[in-house]
Each structure stands twice: as C-alpha cells, then as structure tokens.
Amino acid sequence: MKIGILMTGHAVPELQERAGDYDAMFARLLAGRGFEFETYNVVDEQYPSAPDACDGWLITGSKHGAYEDHPWIPPLEEFIRAVYASGRPMIGVCFGHQIIAQALGGKVIKYPGGWSVGRTEYDLDGETFALNAWHQDQVTEVPQGAEVIGKSDFCAHAALVYDDRILTIQPHPEFGPDIVEDLIRLRGKGVVPDELLEGATARLDAPTDAARFADRMAAFFKKGA
Template identity: 30%
Template sequence: MEKKKRFAVLLCAEDSDYVKKKYGGYFGVFVSMLGEEGESWDVYRVSLGEFPEDGEIDGYDGFVVTGSCHDAHSNDSWICKLVNLLKRLDSMQKKVLGICFGHQILSRALGGKTGRAANGWDIGLRTVDLLPSKSLSSLQIPSLLTVIECHRDEVWELPPSAEVVARSKKTGVEMFKCGDHIMGIQGHPEYTKDILIHLIDRLLQRNLIQDCHAAEAKATMEACEPDQEPWKKLCKDFLKA
C-alpha cells in the first residue's frame, strides 16, 4: 500500500476575518489549491512561534511557506528561527515552495539578499515571463502567465545555487529554483480577486498604501483574470514530483 503523502504549511500571516470566514483561513486557501484526496496537510503558525518539532520534520514530503505582512529581511525571533528551519530543510533536500514572503525568506536562508523593492509596491494583476527552463518545459504551460501580486519587498540577489525562472517588467526575480527541491514565487497563485480586494482595503486602513495604489490595483483586476490553473499545475507538479 502506498504511503500517504504528508505536507505542512508554514503559515507566516495572521488570518483576516474575511479569509477565515470564507476560506477557513490561509491554510484553507492553500489546501484548496494544492491538496488532493489521500494526502495529509498540517499547519504550523510560525509567525506565532509554532514550529514543527525536530522529530516531525522527516515525516513530511514537502512544505509551503506563505506570504506575510512582515519583512523577510527583519530579525524578529520567529523569522530567524524560520531561516534556520529552511536551511535544515534544504540540507535534507525536502521540497519547499515559498510564496511572496516565503519566496524572499527562502532566498535569504540560502544565501541571497532581500529588501524593499526599487520600484515600490506591486499590487494587482501582473504578467510574468517564464524563462526557458528544463524543469518547466515538460509542463506545457504558457510562457506568459498573469498572477496576483501584493508586495513591496523583493529578492535583490539570488542564492549562489539558484536560477531565475521568471521575471516581470516590475520585478527581476519573480521565480527562482534551487535544484529540484526549492522553488520561490513572488506572486500569489493561491489568491483570488476577492482576497486581494479585501487585502487592499486593509492596507488602506493601515495607511500602508495610498488611494492611487488601490485604484491602480483594482483597475488591473478588471482588465483580466489570473491564470490560476497553470499556476496550480506548476506548483503541484513541483511539490509532488
């Protein structure tokens, strides 16, 4: 009998009331995108100090590191602990998929550099250009994909062992891979438009973005749809291959 695959979401964000009510929190959003029948999915709320025990790590086939309102380049105690965990997962050749903050913290853990984006906030729908890559060519997905973005930080410098696999006009490192076990995505393939609209309103309330940012982001979402299915295929194929 085939062993049941086990995955863990390392949750770096606090759930909004809206996402909790509609999707069962961000954990629910990720499981709905990536989960399949017969798998086991757990969540560790790492931003609240909840980490897997040393003896638990080897039991997982893969990990997903989520987005966050925190800075991947800061030295909060849980962020430093997460960096050390990611270094360990890399040394164990565990599959790790990093999204937004997760993408940036993965880069940092493996020797790259992150910080504030030179071009400021990137919010809304963005077209990403997938570069020719052996690891993606077998998937038969379009080389241009739209994805929902919501970030003001970015990867400045890649880890020594990494390759860029996607870029956009606004961000030089939209995706990177290290070997077959590490992949970071700057955008949010798991987001739906309604999640982003509620997030934009929260950012406005906290004075983190200006009205012009919000209006511009909402306008991009009226123009087209995110390519959710190709992103889902790309993420699932990476995590479970």
C-alpha cells in the same frame, strides 16, 4: 502526500471570517491534487520537529519583512536550510520566496521602487503567467546556486529554483480576485498609493493563471515522491 504549511503570518480577521487563514487558501488552491496538509504556525513559534515530519513544505506570505527582528525568523531559516539539505521539496510564496532566499544567502529589502498589487503578468520559463501580487519587499540578491526562472517588468527575481529542490515565487497564486478586493479595502488604503489600488481594482475581473500555476506546484511536490 503530506504537505506541511509553515504559516509566517495570519490574514486580517475580516478576511479570515470569509476566506479562512493563509493555510486554507493554499488548501483550496491545491485541492483535488492528492495532498493532505498540516499547519505549523511558525509566526507563533510553533515549529515542525524535523524535515521528515512531512513529505514536502510550503511557506506562506506574511505582513512581516524577512529582514525584521522577530524571534521566530532565525529558527525558520535554520529549518529552511535543513529541508534544503534533506532534499525534500519546498515551495515559498511571497514572504516564503523572500525568507528562503535570505536563509540561503540572498538579500531582501524594502524595494525603493514601491509596490506591486493586483493582477500582474510574469515571464516564467518563457511562458506568460498572470498572477495576483501584493508586495513591496523584493529579493535583490539571488543566493548562489539559485536560478531565476521568473520575472516581471517590476520584479527582476520573481521566481527562483534551487537545484530542483526548492521553488519560490513572489506573487500569490492563492489570492483570487475576491481576496485582492478585500486587501485593497482592508489593508491597502493609506499604505499603497491610490493609483496602484485603482489599477488593481480595474483588473479584478481579468483572468489569472492560478490554476495552471497550482498544477506546476503539485508537479514540483510530486516529482520526487
């Protein structure tokens, strides 16, 4: 099954040198589950030809806000709506979660409550999933027809499904503790409050459920295949 990865940002250069860009992180997360991948750098205005160019679609995280004025965002939103209409499966993570909600009628804001970083526990369909977060923006208004299936104490709309065609999640299953540690060092200082960075650092050794969520992603992609 061929998954098109829609890159909406790039990892910082120092992180790319060690761990690759965001597409490489997702390829590792989903390795061994029967997928091949093709990357489209939509942040650089490289778009797929049509929803049927791949069997399924995955939208990555980004340093950008869904509400910001960038030339690549309106075409991405149009493509999201086209994929939704086509019925092909799509998964969005962090910025992907947010831009899908915005494209389908929801609202995304820079959350006044601040940041969520590091290992965080989520209630997902009645099960606890621990995943790594790195975000300030949140979906505050859910699109009509979307169902909230995941939340945390900090994020009320942490995971959504849209008619079993789209699955989105706010945290980063593709971020292992090594990536979070790098983000704390390379991107967190002076941006994220020190006490949050210290708390995230203290939780680096705690296990997450990234592999379990990767299984869920794979099942979601494959159920219509």
